[in-house]
Amino acid sequence: MTAPFGIKEVREAYMRIQSWIHRTPVITSATLDELAGRKLFFKAENLQKTGSFKARGACNAVFLEKQHNPNSPGVVTHSSGNHGQALAYAAKCAGLPCSVVVPQGTPRVKCDAIQHYGADLVFCQPTPAARRETCGQIAAQTGRAVIHPYDNYSVMAGQGTIALELLEQVPDLDAILVPISGGGMTSGIAVTTHHMQPKCRVFAVEPFGKQLQQCLEKKQRLWPNPPQFLNTVADAIRTQQVGDLTFPILCEFAEPNVFTICDDQMVEGMKLAWERSKMVVEAASGAAVYAAVRCVANVVPDVERVGVILCGGNVDLDTLPWVKPDVSY
Template identity: 65%
Template sequence: MEYADSGFINVFSLQSNNMPAPFGLKEVREAYMRISGCVHRTPVLKSQNLDSLAGRQLYFKAENLQKTGSFKARGACNAVLLEKEKRPNSPGVVTHSSGNHGQAVAYAARCAGLPCSVVVPKGTPQVKCDAIRDYGAELVFCEASPASRNETCAEISSKTGRAVIHPFDNFDVMAGQGTIALELLEEVPDLDAVLVPISGGGMTSGIAVATKGMQPNCKVYPVEPYGKLLQRCLQSKQRMWPNPPQFIDTIADAIRTQQMVVEAASGAAIYAAVKSIEEVDAAPEKVGVILCGGNVDLDHLPWFSRKTSY
């Protein structure tokens, strides 16, 4: 496992342990058919300026243009629609989220005609809270800690019987996220590498499984914020973060690409493509970059404020 540390982000390569995955390309293709009526096939974009800066060909998968504003709609729709298939009389679904997954599950539940509750931490941007409510879901606030999110979600599930749609620790969600790679590699089949911003790992897992099934020579590189310690945990095969888990303090300026606003996590993948990937492995020539979302709180953009007077 190779590793590059920029002081802002970490980029590392995933190595297969040759153990069978709990889902594969078959399940990703089935997910694609299942969700096709609910999500967009997002475009793959190019930028001559960024190609020049990176010294390689970059292909940007624009999930910021996806339904609900992020890739999360794919996994949420697959998991929620499967819940409806398995339990036609399902009492609904519940999830916890910092915002994007919550919007996605609320949207998926509306598509499936199921009741939905979304647990979000106090302080979640208002724009995300409003979107969750607009999709028809019940919004429940909890303390801003991973433990509180899990406990509140479990309590609602226990009381209502609603199925928990975990943001990333769910194979149906992972298979749905893998449809990103399905589309990307159908359009650019000879990619050498794919850069994936990583948080919980659901998108990275889905993309890694789909990529291995479609193009085994294409490497998948997770991009993590500095301080996350994921690569070092995988390398040492032991947990290195505190217990109970805490959210890391990470700041990344919003980045404009192709005249679009993307989330800071997408900006990290762009930064890695331009500045860091050659430090990890033999320099790839053709690189896919996942622009994972575009849900930005406009009140906190560095170049814009609603309070500005004109």
């Protein structure tokens, strides 16, 4: 398979967006290396503009929309929060109106940020179908271009710039662990890594219940329909099914072995990052941290140098997952 985008499109995306994003640092920890039994390199996208990697793909897609359609009426998307923040930020940078659809129950910190960037915030029922339908209605009413959070090749190419930076910062990695929801980031990183360092393997890190490995092994979409959200503490990776556009890319360029992490393990990963590296990360990032520290030795014991994507840091400090609510009266 030839991917619909490659290193050329990723490098072009980087040139397009680099003035509007951070070149995020790579963090190391001797303590976490010792626990993992190998060298770990944490790509700190929690320090990215808008607090997550999503700023990369959103900026690339929105700037291309403005380039191709100077009179664009704006953009619209649906999101669990991080892509919504990123699209609102990108639209503000491009001077375009923006609407963001989020499911009811989206963390307040993400909703506040979306509105802070000037976007219209619209709530819908907490189902994938409701998100798509509400987004489609707004697009039909306003003429705004739909920028899908992951099933968009321009978004994927933008996310691929994570690997472009990481493999320049640490050029001899054996593997990269990537938290996965719809698969846009994992696809972008996998395609870019394939071109830059073919021997480096890209592994997805999923929440319990996603069942991605059996789909990748058989190269078939085996998920039950209709699409659903998973019941997980990691609101950024609740989507069970990866995208129609991302799935064939993942089948070709990502490893079929998938790290499956439960909620308690994600929370442990968050705590490890906070306590050992002083990094505030979301539960989705915690999943990657736990996989790197506790699971790599059993799943792929031959890798020695592992990149770990800290995908976001938009944590609602009023509802930390390890703090029990006070029900006393």
